[in-house]
Amino acid sequence: MLFTTYIPTRILFGAGQLAHLHEQKLPGRKALIVISAGKSVHATGALPRLEAELKTAGVASVVFAGIQPNPTKSSIMAGAARARAEGCDFVVGLGGGSSIDAAKAIALMAANPGDYWDYIASGSGKGLPIPHKPLPIVAITTTAGTGTEADPWTVVTKEDTNEKIGFGTDDTFPVLSVVDPELMRSIPAHLTAFQGFDALFHSTEGYFAKCATPVSDLFALKAIELIGQHLPTAVAEGGNLAAREGVALANTLAGLVESTSSCTSEHSLEHALSGHHPTLPHGAGLIMLSLAYYRHFAATGACDSRLIAMARALGRTEADKPLDFVEALADLQRRCGVAELKMSDYGITRAKIPQYIANARATMGGLFAVDPAPLSDADCAAILEESYR
């Protein structure tokens, strides 16, 4: 048994924790606060509260509000230029995965020369070494989906080439993360479901990946169990704090899975879809692919005991065959109102399936290497065809 675990993030978890931010040791004197371009961050009221917390702690701040749902390379470069111009010495991501991922990439580029894609190690990225340590990162999450507050990963899209690539180093872990479920009560039902399923798939992929470890297994099974218990209630009753807490905990644990194991090719295939069709929410893309994807691996016989354990964690205590997980997943999708999503609604076409597969291999090809069994291009095509509606 050989494994390494490294998670250098202090996590403040629980309802009301945002009010304790000023008591923490903050990593600088002037923060660039990164938020989305949309209205959702204002619905939580979190921005003025964050600014007041920083002020109480004697920290100055400026706001950069230019981040789209799938953050683009140009917005990262603009944010980094702003951080340099304002003399910021750390970056705070406030919002969902997009804002926090963007904060990480901005922190990297505020401290380093050239273009973000110079450092990206796959696709058309140059894979150059990073000369300087990124600025320190603080993450304040207002959604429960990406787990980015507990991992080093940032996903950015290069608009002109439709490349949506995950990247990160030991220095892009947040130094401090606040996970306050009170901030999550205003998330609309459909986004709660999309984000919750993203957290679920970080856990299921990380649990059946070939690189899973005894540590990631603990986080993954608990996260899957919490999603099964709490996601339908969080979707149906957004104001239910106990349900929001359960899903928030699942999401943070799922982030720890991403820090100790890895996502698999389900994420590569999804990034190809939302890389080409940026209006497709990441979680929705995963949901659309998931039944065919896990059915494929159930048929390989390569991960039977893992799929059975995941079915049991989702609440099927009598599960004794791999397809029980696919049934439990389909059932959870029905209970969360996301069983009828259609790829065609987002502009995805059957004719482009070979293009999506080539993109998945070129941009996120590394994840195929940790799949529980080899996945050929023909297998990928069959999964996409079966998922297409």
Ligand SMILES: [Zn+2]
């Ligand atoms: Zn994801």
